[in-house]
Amino acid sequence: MTKKLTALQMSYAAMFSALMMIGANITSFVPFLVVGGVPITLQTFFAILSGILLGSRLGALSMTVYALLGLVGAPVFAQFHGGLGTFVSPTFGFILSFIFTAYAAGKIAEKSSKLSAYIFASIIGMAINYVIGTNWMYVAYKWWAEAPEGFTYQIAWAWMMVPLPKDFILAIFAGWMAHRLERTVNIQKRAA
Numbered sequence: 001m002t003k004k005l006t007a008l009q010m011s012y013a014a015m016f017s018a019l020m021m022i023g024a025n026i027t028s029f030v031p032f033l034v035v036g037g038v039p040i041t042l043q044t045f046f047a048i049l050s051g052i053l054l055g056s057r058l059g060a061l062s063m064t065v066y067a068l069l070g071l072v073g074a075p076v077f078a079q080f081h082g083g084l085g086t087f088v089s090p091t092f093g094f095i096l097s098f099i100f101t102a103y104a105a106g107k108i109a110e111k112s113s114k115l116s117a118y119i120f121a122s123i124i125g126m127a128i129n130y131v132i133g134t135n136w137m138y139v140a141y142k143w144w145a146e147a148p149e150g151f152t153y154q155i156a157w158a159w160m161m162v163p164l165p166k167d168f169i170l171a172i173f174a175g176w177m178a179h180r181l182e183r184t185v186n187i188q189k190r191a192a
Contacts, residue, residue: 005058005061009054009058012053012054012058012062013054013058013061013062013065014062014065015062016046016049016050016053016054016059016062016063016066017062017063017065017066017069019046019049019050020043020046020047020050020062020063020066020076020098021066021069021076022042023041023042023043023045023046024041024042024043024076024077024078025041025076025078025079025080026040026041026042027040027041028080040163040166041078042170043078043094043098044098044101044125044126044129044167044170044171045167045170045171045173045174047059047063047097047098047101047102047105047125047129048101048102048105048121048122048125048126048171048174048175048178049174049177049178050062050063050102050106051101051102051103051104051105051106051107051109051121051125052105052106052109052118052121052122052174052175052178052182053178053181053182054102054106055106055109055110056102056103056104056105056106056107056110057103057106058106059102059103059105059106060099060100060102060103060106062102063098063099063101063102064099066095066098067095067096067098067099069082070082070083070086070095071083071084071086071087072084077095078091088140088144088145089140089145090136090137090140090141090145091133091136091137092136092140093132093133093134093135093136093137093140094129094132094133094136094137096132096133096136097128097129097131097132097133097136098129100128100132101125101126101128101129102125104121104124104125104128105121105122105124105125106121107121108120108121108124109121109178113179113182115175115176115179118175118176118178118179119171119172119175119176120175121175122171122172122174122175122178123168123171123172123175125171126167126168126171129167130160130164130167133160134156134157134160137156138153138156141156
């Protein structure tokens with residue numbers, strides 16, 4: 001039997017969907033966050049934070065709402081993209097992974113509210129994001145998108161080494177921040 005969501009829980013889920021939209025397009029507001037032509041987004045950060053703070057179920061729901069809004073055409077994905085065509089984009093796997101990232105990070109954090117558990121949950125969430133997103137990108141380039149000359153599975157992973165340090169630092173920060181926020185804000189994730 002599933003529990004119905006309260007108005008407060010729905011508000012939290014909507015808030016994290018909105019934060020995800022902002023995090024995807026932060027470089028539009030803060031242009032100096034483009035490094036070497038690569039926009040520095042905060043999507044992984046907010047996906048992890050939603051899972052830890054809201055719990056696995058509500059965190060995954062907030063990321064599902066974000067993904068569905070983008071797929072129906074709202075310009076909420078990075079660089080203000082949206083629409084069904086995004087589904088065949090080589091980077092759509094990262095959008096899809098946010099649902100699993102939030103769920104996994106939330107599941108781990110539901111078992112322990114220690115700082116070390118939150119940081120562990122964050123790193124696992126980031127790893128899930130990379131595995132799903134990179135594998136989708138590889139398959140997309142091999143099957144339906146135009147792959148660069150000489151593209152291989154190793155090259156797909158090599159490309160991910162560029163944002164890895166940023167995402168690793170932000171993942172640890174998300175775990176620390178969630179631990180601090182949970183102690184000061186009554187979110188009641190375990191009731192979700």
